[in-house]
Amino acid sequence: MALEHAILVSLLEQPGSGYELARRFERSIGRFWTATHQQIYRVLKRMETDGWITADQVAGGRPDKRSYSVVGPGRDVLADWLRAPVQPEAVRHELAVKIRGAAFADAAGRTALVAEVERYRASHHEILAGYLTGEARDFPDPPGEDDRHRLQHVVLRGGIAYERMVLAWLDDVLDTLRGLGR
DSSP, rough: OOHHHHEEEEEEEEOBOOOHHHHHHHHHHGTSSSOOOOHHHHHHHHHTTSSSSEEEOTSSTTTTOOOEOOOHHHHHHHHHHHSSSSOOOOOOOHHHHHHHHGOOHHHHHHHHHHHHHHHHHHHHHHHHHHHHHHHHHSSOOSSSHHHHHHHHHHHHHHHHHHHHHHOOOOHHHHHHHHHTTT
């Protein structure tokens, strides 16, 4: 996937300025596809030049504030991309390699690794808490969601399930590390 596709999806969900897009990436999309503010603005300019999006000046805003929306060619690009097959991603997971390396660590190294896994677990616990808070806020029961919201919710539920799986795995890792050498 290219950043362009993530931006097209976000703009189709809701047109907005580059700043607003960057905020969306920080709040939600960024857990699945990250981008810096500079990358977003650079890609927006290229997408506008390519005729995928248009930009309108925002009345009453800063002189250079522009709101972007997707036009026909951008919809066509997204439709083609949606039809293309997706290959499983290769995962680079530094912590997993460190865990395997624990077999060769001394007691101090293993103690440090336990502390790192605990820190890593705490960060994933915070992410899960944020997802659950967002779910309660954005998707209350009973769901009266349109198709767009249903799809956003299923992606969020995937993030929740992923974080729960990571936390369960990290608990297993901690139990294993603490039981080494016994």
